[in-house]
Amino acid sequence: MSSDHSSLSVQGRLPLIDAHIHLDMYETDERKWIMQELTEHRIEAMIAVSKDLPSCQESLNLAAQYPGIVHPAFGYHPEQSVPSETELERLLQWMDEHAADMIAVGEIGLPYYSRQEALEQGRDFDLKPYVQLLERMLQFASKHNKPVVLHAVYDDAVLVCDLLEQYAITKAHFHWFKGAPDTIARMAKAGYYISFTPDILYEEEIIELARIYPAEQVMVETDGPWPFEGPFRGQTTHSKMVNDAAAAWANIQGLPQEEARSILYNNTRCFYGLA
Incomplete structure (x- = not known):
């Protein structure tokens, strides 16, 4: 495991919530390491998103294993092939x-990155x-009556x-x-939330974006285990990194x-209705 890039002290500070993490995608030992350190790093809870049926089932298992800490969201990630009708009905x-x-x-959401890759390679994409x-x-x-967690960027966000x-x-x-600025303004006016990694x-x-989006409609996330660059290069993505994101947003x-x-x-x- 890589060491934390920052000396940011969070002892005694108010807690935070990792608003978006793929907890099921971590290796077992990495996940245990992260969960064991949450209290130390003032992380109270996490929203564990899912990418398909097995992922949903594992997220539910993790929520049972870590009650009150892991809050599972169920869905189908768009940056992969669409499921068959049978698979979708089962999900x-x-x-x-x-x-x-x-x-x-x-x-x-919608598959912006997969579509861009296909177009760059000269392949059709429906x-x-x-x-x-x-x-x-x-x-x-x-x-x-559930909130939705969306993967929708650039032009896709308009359709969404x-x-x-x-x-x-x-x-x-x-x-x-x-x-784009007009999409950002539209989302802000509609009351939609965004989160910063x-x-x-x-x-x-x-x-x-962090300068202009309404403060009452923002959260912090890691999207772990997705890796980051800059001061986080080479580090395993850990929920404690939301402390750094929060500090940057404050500045x-x-x-x-x-x-x-x-x-x-x-x-x-407030957004996720956590009592």
Whole structure:
């Protein structure tokens, strides 16, 4: 395991919540290491998103293993092949049976990066099945009155905003968002939330977004085990890194550290209905 890049002291500080992590994707020993260190690093809880049915099932198991700490979201990640109708029906039936156990529908969205890669390689890419998949997930969220956790960046976010309006879903969390100024303004006005990863320390596009997005609609996340660059290069992504993201956001906003942590913590609790 790699050491923490920062000497940021969090002892005695208000807690934070990792608003987006793929906890099921870690190796068992890495996951145990992370979970054992949460209290030390003032991480109270995490939103554990899922990418398919086995992932959902593992997220549910982890929530049972770490009650009150791991809050599972169930969905189908868009940066992979669309499931068959049989696979999708099986997933939706399982989600329906476990609706009371899920904090949100996610991770869902549209395959921006897969599509860009295909286009760069000269391959055709049919977006329509992904839109139809997303609509099925939004219908489920609407039926069960669940928030949605979205993978939707740049031009895709415009279509996703249209679909959220179509299905009257107002509780939407766009994780690790990037997009055009008019899309950002639209999302902010609609009350949608976004979350900042540790790249808020070194990515100018994210730093600028952090300057302008409404403070009452932001959270912090790791998207672990996705690795980061800058001061985090070579480190295993750990939920403790939200402390660094929170500190960076505080500096960008010109807020005292404790006030910023309180805002981020309360925003996450409010959005996800954590009592």
